[in-house]
Ligand SMILES: Nc1ncnc2c1ncn2[C@@H]1O[C@H](COP(=O)(O)OP(=O)(O)OP(=O)(O)O)[C@@H](O)[C@H]1O
């Protein structure tokens with residue numbers, strides 16, 4: 001089946017004053033219609049850059065898409081005209097940005113803001129657009145009669161719902177949500193995630209959900225890709241990643257969050273820090289922090305190995321180094 005989104009070998013750098021940040025390297029993502037992929041990683045891993053790449057909104061300069069293809073419904077977004085791209089942005093692909101609270105205009109009513117998006121893409125009278133805007137509000141659980149209220153009259157969680165309503169106003173095929181719940185407190189976060197789950201089922205919108213929070217992923221996603229220092233180091237189904245994690249970094253991510261059935265004193269944060277993106281380690285980018293690293297790991301970049309759709313980038317799974325704990329899956333959770 002043709003994938004809705006199929007990204008191949010995508011590399012994006014930021015280049016300024018002889019400094020080169022390799023923000024995204026050789027990235028592969030596949031997303032089918034109706035699927036939700038969680039893109040997970042620590043700060044600086046390259047998640048937002050990936051999203052901006054898909055929207056073709058990487059600021060240039062300093063950003064530069066160095067290579068790759070972003071195939072969306074069979075067309076490579078990196079080679080189409082800016083005019084065609086504008087037609088896709090917002091209409092076919094829409095994005096909720098990392099700081100959604102600031103993406104609402106304080107001097108316009110929420111109804112005007114939703115209707116505006118609708119009218120950019122559909123030839124509707126203002127009255128009909130407002131009618132549709134009111135339906136969108138209801139869809140995200142806000143009474144339609146609040147159309148004429150201004151953003152400051154809503155709570156944080158409701159503002160976030162408005163942002164989602166705006167993003168969905170044109171019934172996009174793909175919704176990219178960059179940390180959509182990070183700014184919200186935990187109960188509101190859960191409500192917004194529930195809402196996203198509902199909408200995903202109702203509208204069959206595909207979603208790329210960017211987060212550093214594995215809990216959020218577990219609630220919403222069908223598939224997961226783990227990003228480290230610009231690369232996807234492991235990807236698979238929710239089950240693959242949560243029940244049978246392979247990459248030592250993925251193990252580290254799970255070991256560093258508390259779980260109910262484990263003693264909190266056993267928490268083991270991953271040693272060390274993300275590498276300097278302007279000066280990445282040779283070989284495997286994770287090797288300086290990896291508890292299983294061997295000499296070969298500093299010399300050779302791992303390829304991606306695949307087993308039943310579960311992909312991992314680690315020399316232990318290529319048979320280049322020998323780590324029985326990893327190879328026999330004994331470290332699985
Ligand atoms: N405009 C820019 N100019 C130069 N470097 C940039 C720019 N934007 C991002 N970077 C660098 O690119 C790398 C990836 O950044 P990106 O924002 O994509 O990470 P992220 O995974 O979204 O992080 P976060 O979780 O903090 O949002 C980082 O090292 C960052 O410093």
Ligand code: NI
Nearest residue numbers: 047048049098
């Ligand atoms: Ni980000």
